[in-house]
Amino acid sequence: MKSIHFLHGEEAPIVRSREFPEPSMRINPKNHPKLSCLAQILLLLAFWQAGEAIVRLAHLPIPGAIAGMLLVLVLFTSGKVKLASMKRGAEWFLAEMLLFFVPAVLALLDHGEFIGIIGLKVLTVIFAGTIIVMGVTAIAIDFGYRLMMRQGASSHVQH
Structure with missing residues (x-):
């Protein structure tokens, strides 16, 4: 930063010049x-x-x-x-996934009709659905892992 000297009309540096950093609106996730x-x-x-x-x-x-x-x-x-x-x-x-399932279990206790044959059917669907989800998840993870390994091998070839 410079100022113009009034007597000589020349530019002269300000003796106590200080640069202030611009204020940042970013929040550092490590601190918060x-x-x-x-x-x-x-x-x-x-x-x-x-x-x-x-x-x-x-x-x-x-x-x-x-x-x-x-x-x-x-x-x-x-x-x-x-x-x-x-x-x-x-x-x-x-x-915190358990918190999302507890209300469903409490609702089950309020409805006695789910304790009989209907409940058995619902349990079968839940069990089959869980097995299917686990299988599809395993296949997706395997696919992603193979894709990562293939990309890792190709990145080593490029360097």
């Missing part, structure tokens, strides 16, 4: 882990709502949550979204 986790949970909820909107607009016969997960998968594979941008939020959901 709870705020970062909340932001990541909100981001996951935004993807869920985006999936719901896509399903409604396109009249797709799939749940909106699945469309949201596919959207996240596309963004992950394209590199537009990094895993770190959602890791804490996803870990919170996984850690």
Whole structure:
């Protein structure tokens, strides 16, 4: 920073010149882990709502949550979204998953009709659905692992 000297009309440096950094509105997630986790949970909820909107607009016969997960998968594979941008939020959901199932169990106790043959049918569907979800998840993880290994091998060849 310079000033113009009044007597000689020349530029002269200000003796006590100090540069001040521009104020930043960014929040460092390392200093605010709870705020970062909340932001990541909100981001996951935004993807869920985006999936719901896509399903409604396109009249797709799939749940909106699945469309949201596919959207996240596309963004992950394209590199537009990094895993770190959602890791804490996803870990919170996984850690607190039991809270999402307890209300369903309590509702089951309120309805005695689910204790008989209807309950057995529902349990069969739940058990079969769980096995199918676990199988599809294993296949998806295996596919992703093979894709990562293939990309890792091709990146070593390029260098």
